[in-house]
Amino acid sequence: MLKLSKYVLYDIVRSKIILAYTLFLFLVSFSLFNMEENSSKAIMSLLTIILIVVPMISMIFTTIHYYNSYEFIELMLSQPMSRRKILLSEYAGVSVSLLSSFLIGVGIPILVYSPDAIGFSFLFTGGALTLVFTSLAFLTSVIARDKARGIGFALLLWFYFALIYDGLILLILFTFSDYPLEKLTLVLTALNPIDLGRISIMLKMDVSALMGYTGALYKDFFGSGSGILFTVGIMFLWIILPLWGALRIFKKKDL
Amino acid sequence: MLRLILILPTIIYCIPTFAKTIVVGKNQSITTIRKAVEIAKNKDSILVLPGIYKEGNIVINKSLTLAGQNFPILDGENKYEIFTVSGSDITIKGFQFQNSGSSAMNDYASVKVIDAKNIFVENNKVINAYFGIHFSNSSYVTIRNNTITGSPAMEQTTGNGIHLWKCNHALIENNRISGHRDGIYFEFVTESMIRNNYSTKNIRYGIHFMFSHYNSYFDNTFNDNGAGVAVMYSHNVTMERNTFEQNWGASSYGILLKDISDSRIQHNSFLKNSVGIHMEGSSRIEISQNIFKENGWAIKVQASCDDNNFYQNNFYGNSFEISTNGTMMLNKFYNNYWDKYEGYDRNKDGIGDVPYHPVSMYSMIVEENPNALILLRSFMVSLLDKAEKAIPSLTPENLIDDKPMLKPNKL
Numbered sequence: 001m002l003k004l005s006k007y008v009l010y011d012i013v014r015s016k017i018i019l020a021y022t023l024f025l026f027l028v029s030f031s032l033f034n035m036e037e038n039s040s041k042a043i044m045s046l047l048t049i050i051l052i053v054v055p056m057i058s059m060i061f062t063t064i065h066y067y068n069s070y071e072f073i074e075l076m077l078s079q080p081m082s083r084r085k086i087l088l089s090e091y092a093g094v095s096v097s098l099l100s101s102f103l104i105g106v107g108i109p110i111l112v113y114s115p116d117a118i119g120f121s122f123l124f125t126g127g128a129l130t131l132v133f134t135s136l137a138f139l140t141s142v143i144a145r146d147k148a149r150g151i152g153f154a155l156l157l158w159f160y161f162a163l164i165y166d167g168l169i170l171l172i173l174f175t176f177s178d179y180p181l182e183k184l185t186l187v188l189t190a191l192n193p194i195d196l197g198r199i200s201i202m203l204k205m206d207v208s209a210l211m212g213y214t215g216a217l218y219k220d221f222f223g224s225g226s227g228i229l230f231t232v233g234i235m236f237l238w239i240i241l242p243l244w245g246a247l248r249i250f251k252k253k254d255l
Numbered sequence: 256m257l258r259l260i261l262i263l264p265t266i267i268y269c270i271p272t273f274a275k276t277i278v279v280g281k282n283q284s285i286t287t288i289r290k291a292v293e294i295a296k297n298k299d300s301i302l303v304l305p306g307i308y309k310e311g312n313i314v315i316n317k318s319l320t321l322a323g324q325n326f327p328i329l330d331g332e333n334k335y336e337i338f339t340v341s342g343s344d345i346t347i348k349g350f351q352f353q354n355s356g357s358s359a360m361n362d363y364a365s366v367k368v369i370d371a372k373n374i375f376v377e378n379n380k381v382i383n384a385y386f387g388i389h390f391s392n393s394s395y396v397t398i399r400n401n402t403i404t405g406s407p408a409m410e411q412t413t414g415n416g417i418h419l420w421k422c423n424h425a426l427i428e429n430n431r432i433s434g435h436r437d438g439i440y441f442e443f444v445t446e447s448m449i450r451n452n453y454s455t456k457n458i459r460y461g462i463h464f465m466f467s468h469y470n471s472y473f474d475n476t477f478n479d480n481g482a483g484v485a486v487m488y489s490h491n492v493t494m495e496r497n498t499f500e501q502n503w504g505a506s507s508y509g510i511l512l513k514d515i516s517d518s519r520i521q522h523n524s525f526l527k528n529s530v531g532i533h534m535e536g537s538s539r540i541e542i543s544q545n546i547f548k549e550n551g552w553a554i555k556v557q558a559s560c561d562d563n564n565f566y567q568n569n570f571y572g573n574s575f576e577i578s579t580n581g582t583m584m585l586n587k588f589y590n591n592y593w594d595k596y597e598g599y600d601r602n603k604d605g606i607g608d609v610p611y612h613p614v615s616m617y618s619m620i621v622e623e624n625p626n627a628l629i630l631l632r633s634f635m636v637s638l639l640d641k642a643e644k645a646i647p648s649l650t651p652e653n654l655i656d657d658k659p660m661l662k663p664n665k666l
Contacts, residue, residue, distance in 0.1 A: 041572070041594065044632075052634055166635035173626050185629045195633070202632055218629060 001085045001092075004076070008093025011072075012065065018097050021057055025049070025105025033113040043118060046106070047201060050126040051194055054102060055133040056158050062094050062137035063154045067147040074255060087138070087250050091243060095134045102130050118204045125197035128235040132193045133158070135243040142246045142253065165192045182217050190230075193238045200231050280304030288321070288329075289313050303327045303350070311335040316342045323349035326380060329365075331355035336363040343372040350379050357385035362414060364389035368396065376401065386414030387435060390422050398427045405434030407458050415440040416457070419447070427452060437463040438480065445469050453478070460485045460511075461502075464492065472497060483508040483528060492518040500526040508533045509550070515540060522666065524548070530555055531573070538562045544666050547571070552578055552618075561585035567664045570594060570613075574631065577613040577654065580622055584654040588613065592660040600661050611659040614650045616643035 012018050028049060032042040069090070076086050106126055110119040137154050144150040169188055173181060189195040203222050221227045277291045279301060285291050289310050291301045300320040307328045312335045315321070327350060331337045334356045338347065352365035364386035368374055371393040378400045381387045387403040390396055396419075403416040416432035418440045419425055425447035431454075432438040438454030441447070442465045449472040454461035461477030464470065464486040471493035477484050483502035486492055492515060499509035509528040510520070515537045524546045525531035531550040532542070540563045547553035553573040554565070558581030569592045570576050576593060590606070591613075598609035617636045620627050630636050643650055 047632060048634065048637075163635050163638070166630055166633045170620070170627060170630060170635070173624055177624050177626075181626050185626055189629060195629075198632055199629070205632075 001089045004081075004086065004089035005092040005096070008069070008090055009097055011069070012093060012097045017061065018101050021061070021098075022101035022105045025102065026108065029106050029109040033109055043114065043122070043205065046122065047198075050106070050122060050129065050201075051198055052162055054126050055129050055162065055194060056155075058098050058130050058133040059137045059154045059158050060151065061098065062134045063141045063150050064147075065094055066090070066138065066141040067150060077255065083251050084247055087142075087247055091135065091138055095131055098130050098134060099127055102126050118201070121201045121204045125201055128239070129193060129197055132235065132238040132242075135239050135246070138246040139242040139249075142249045161192055161194050165195065169195075186218070186221060190234050193235060196231055196234055200228075274298045274300065276300040276302055278302045278304065281306050292317070292319065295319055298344075313338055315340045315345060315347075318342060318344040320346040321348070321350075322346070323351070323379075325349075326351040328353060331363075331365070331384075333357070336361075336365075336367055338366045340366065340368045340374065341370045343374075345371065345373070346375040346377070348375065348377040348379065351382065352379060352384060353382040355384045355386075357412065357414070362386050362389060362418075364414065364418070367391075368393050371396070375399070380404075381416075384414070386418050387416040387432070389414075389418045390425070391420040393419075393422045393425075395424045396422060396426070398425070398430060400429045401431075403430065403432045403435065405457075407434040407456070413458060415463075416454070419444045423447065426450075433457065437461075438477070439463070441465065441467040441470065443467065448472070450474050452476075455479055457481060461499075462486075464489050468492070471495070476500070477502065477509075479503070482506060483511060483530075485511040485513070486515055486518075487511075487513040488515075490516045490518065494518070494520045494523060496522045498524045498526070499528055499531070500524070502528045504529060511535075512537045512540070520545065525550055525553070534560045534563070536560065540564075543567045544664065545569075546666065547573055547576075549573065551575065555579070556584075556586060557581075558583045563587070564589075566590045567660075567666075568592070569663045569666065571663075575615065575618045575621070578618040578622055579614060579651060579654065582649075582651045584651040586654075588654070588656040589658045590660055590664070591656050592663045593656065596659050596661070598659065598661075605661055607659040607661055610655040610657050612644060612647065612650060612655055614654050615640045616650055619649055 029046055032045050073086060107123055110122055136157060140153045140157060141150045144153050189199055199222055203219060222231065277285060277295055277299060279285050279288055279291045287310055288303060288308055292313060292315055295301060295317060297318040303323045305325045305327050307330060309330045309332055315338060329337050329350055329352050331354045333354045337352050337355050347366060355365040356363045365381045365384040365388065366376055367389045369391050372395055374393060374396040376388055376398045381401065381403040383406050388398055398417055405413060407413055413436045415437040416435040416439060417427060417430065421443040423445045425444060427439060427449045428451050430452045433456045435457050436459050438457045438461045439449060440463045444467040446469045452475045455478040457480045459481045460483060461480040462484045465488055467489050469491045474496045476498045479501045483499060502509055507529045509525040509531045512534045513536060517539045520540060520542045522544050527549050529551045531547045531553045533555045535557045536559045538561045542563060542565045545568045547568060547570045549572045552575045553570055554577050556577060556579050558579055563586040565588045567590050571594045593611050593613060596607060596611045598607035600607055616639050
């Protein structure tokens with residue numbers, strides 16, 4: 001399995017797309033920190049990159065990679081190897097390459113310019129989102145048979161998590177504004193990995209705003225030790241569950 | 256002859272003032288302050304030597320100077336008010352007051368001054384008091400260089416550090432107040448000045464003004480108080496060069512302005528407060544040359560405010576800059592520096608050519624539905640804000656800064 005992952009990794013690195021992605025992240029985050037005189041503004045622009053660009057690239061890259069290495073997968077299946085191992089080593093190869101390019105591209109500028117609690121919550125969120133959206137992409141590409149549909153499906157899912165979901169939350173908040181919604185919003189945010197990551201960063205950034213009003217509740221919950229455990233646990237579930245679903249489908253799939 | 260030589264200087268010394276100094280101490284002929292006050296005549300001085308004095312309540316109604324040497328301790332044994340003062344020309348300095356009593360019926364204080372004039376309370380330490388220094392119906396009073404430290408309990412069971420009721424011409428400077436209900440409390444106080452005080456960790460407000468007109472406060476620092484500073488139902492108040500920082504929490508403010516008019520708020524710094532300035536029913540206030548940095552909301556202007564001018568302020572890194580609760584806006588904003596401004600300056604005069612809308616769509620949403628705060632920094636929210644900026648429909652369209660600065664104002 002390790003050997004197979006190594007081949008996948010080698011294949012990915014050779015295609016150079018991942019190198020371009022690393023370079024892009026590195027240049028953008030480096031120039032953001034250099035351009036803005038106060039680093040909090042740079043951090044804000046970086047937040048957009050991490051919450052929007054990183055999930056999108058992870059998803060599209062994974063989907064395209066999956067369909068491109070379809071023949072390779074078929075070849076491997078003719079060998080005495082379990083389907084589970086093949087898919088897992090594909091996942092390992094893709095996620096390791098994406099994660100390391102994120103950690104190099106964003107991690108180094110953060111370590112240089114802002115090595116504090118905010119910086120580390122950025123690295124945690126970005127890393128977790130990379131893994132989550134890689135495994136979501138595996139799920140969608142295992143389900144859809146042809147490439148166009150797979151990419152479309154992946155993009156739709158990304159669009160849903162990045163944008164539509166927050167709109168729905170806002171809709172719910174206004175429709176049921178007469179009811180106590182604090183607990184419900186807590187649950188709702190857990191159902192979207194991007195929101196969860198955003199809140200864990202926000203708690204470090206906008207402390208003063210959050211301390212007032214209902215923000216205090218979120219602060220109490222997400223800021224506490226059990227809240228951090230909750231965030232990490234939910235993120236972990238978001239990585240495991242789609243991958244598990246993909247494995248189940250892949251095992252029974254007629255290729 | 257020799258005797259005459261010895262006595263003469265004493266006589267010469269005494270004649271012009273007719274005042275003498277009474278020394279109180281364990282090994283002196285007079286051992287209690289009460290006795291000293293009893294035998295003293297107007298304009299005498301009483302010098303209290305170091306030691307612990309537990310004498311219950313001492314009433315001072317003559318023009319005396321009471322001075323402590325090396326902070327003699329006056330203990331109220333948690334039962335008594337320590338000094339009750341009335342009259343004129345009285346100075347109290349250099350004492351350490353501790354454990355004055357608390358009561359739900361009476362406002363016990365370490366030093367209570369009633370119906371007095373020309374009073375100086377200087378260089379004292381007040382520890383664990385119900386009310387620290389309490390003045391009522393007095394004029395021309397000075398409260399200077401005192402350190403007042405309370406042991407905060409609940410809002411109902413703690414008094415104010417410095418409490419003035421119906422006073423005028425008071426000067427309160429260089430005091431350090433912590434752990435009380437309100438650090439400094441003014442009610443019906445006029446023409447007074449509060450400067451260089453440090454008010455921290457009080458349960459309610461750092462300063463609380465009620466019905467107090469023509470007052471000014473300069474160079475004070477208010478840090479980590481329950482709800483910041485409250486100025487209510489007053490006019491002609493001047494607030495300059497104060498620092499308001501880390502007043503955090505639900506309904507916590509740098510300054511809370513309620514029904515204030517004809518006042519000035521200038522050269523202040525607001526750092527990391529939940530709300531920098533909260534204004535309600537206020538009019539004709541000049542708010543200029545202030546720094547607002549990293550507050551949750553820099554300024555909340557309720558629609559009930561009118562004719563206020565906001566100019567030459569610098570805004571950096573606030574989560575929300577201005578928020579309001581209506582679409583009416585009768586205040587003026589100009590020449591402020593907003594770090595979120597994205598306009599351009601073609602004629603290079605340092606003033607942006609495009610007006611700036613400091614109220615974002617999202618701040619209106621949060622005002623209406625506080626739960627929506629969970630979406631702060633969401634991509635969807637910034638998209639909404641961008642759309643609103645292009646075609647304003649919900650945000651008050653006349654709440655704009657016509658002449659936003661491109662570079663921070665020099666303050």
